[in-house]
Amino acid sequence: MQKNYQKEYINISTEFRKSKNSKESAGKLFDLLYELEKVNRSQNEEKILSDIYSLLGFHKSAYEVYEPTADLTNRKETKKLYTLEQKAKSHANNFAIKDIRKLRKKKKPVKLLFEDFEIDENEENKNRFLLKNKDIVIFNKLVKKEKFEIYIYGNHKFEDYIPKIIEYISWLGNCQNELIYFYNSELSGHIDETANKDWYDTLDIFRTRVIVGQNEKLFSEISGGDEFMSDHILDIETEERKIKGMSYDG
Numbered sequence: 198m199q200k201n202y203q204k205e206y207i208n209i210s211t212e213f214r215k216s217k218n219s220k221e222s223a224g225k226l227f228d229l230l231y232e233l234e235k236v237n238r239s240q241n242e243e244k245i246l247s248d249i250y251s252l253l254g255f256h257k258s259a260y261e262v263y264e265p266t267a268d269l270t271n272r273k274e275t276k277k278l279y280t281l282e283q284k285a286k287s288h289a290n291n292f293a294i295k296d297i298r299k300l301r302k303k304k305k306p307v308k309l310l311f312e313d314f315e316i317d318e319n320e321e322n323k324n325r326f327l328l329k330n331k332d333i334v335i336f337n338k339l340v341k342k343e344k345f346e347i348y349i350y351g352n353h354k355f356e357d358y359i360p361k362i363i364e365y366i367s368w369l370g371n372c373q374n375e376l377i378y379f380y381n382s383e384l385s386g387h388i389d390e391t392a393n394k395d396w397y398d399t400l401d402i403f404r405t406r407v408i409v410g411q412n413e414k415l416f417s418e419i420s421g422g423d424e425f426m427s428d429h430i431l432d433i434e435t436e437e438r439k440i441k442g443m444s445y446d447g
Contacts, residue, residue: 254293260285351411
């Protein structure tokens with residue numbers, strides 16, 4: 198007997214809206230989404246899939262799925278297609294709800310060696326170093342090598358700091374308790390939100406810079422985003438193994 202995806206979607210989406218996008222109901226939507234992505238879909242099921250994408254904030258995906266199925270002689274569907282297209286252009290999939298169950302899975306630390314780094318030959322002062330082939334883990338998020346850089350200031354030699362830098366990257370891999378505590382101490386009162394494990398798990402990391410200062414201390418500057426202020430950049434600064442600053446930009 199063929200499954201009634203329409204009925205299941207109506208029930209789950211109603212629960213999702215009534216619960217004000219609760220994590221539990223979002224999980225049910227994602228389960229339905231994953232199931233639909235795997236089956237051979239009818240035209241109606243394509244539209245259900247598009248509706249789920251849209252409800253979860255994947256506006257680009259919603260438009261791409263709906264566009265081939267839309268009946269352009271139907272005024273209602275033409276209007277919906279236009280709305281989806283505008284949201285796809287303005288939002289893409291950038292502000293989509295995340296499946297927190299996947300984000301909570303502990304990422305394995307990436308083993309780094311001296312030969313995994315290289316000097317940036319395009320940098321005039323030759324004090325910028327990059328990763329060659331490996332991505333890294335920051336705050337339990339996989340960060341692409343293109344989004345990571347190291348700066349060495351003063352007369353320090355990069356090779357002398359490799360072990361310390363690798364240890365520092367390992368520490369940055371999971372600072373859950375430190376980040377939550379700092380956020381709630383410094384920012385929570387200003388925006389009336391309280392950070393917790395869900396907040397940490399849903400953080401985005403856009404760029405990470407590790408710095409060896411003239412005083413031989415290690416610092417980091419991390420740009421990311423969170424679910425509280427999704428249209429702002431969240432800047433995080435660390436010094437050695439302490440969070441030293443956190444602020445929104447934008």
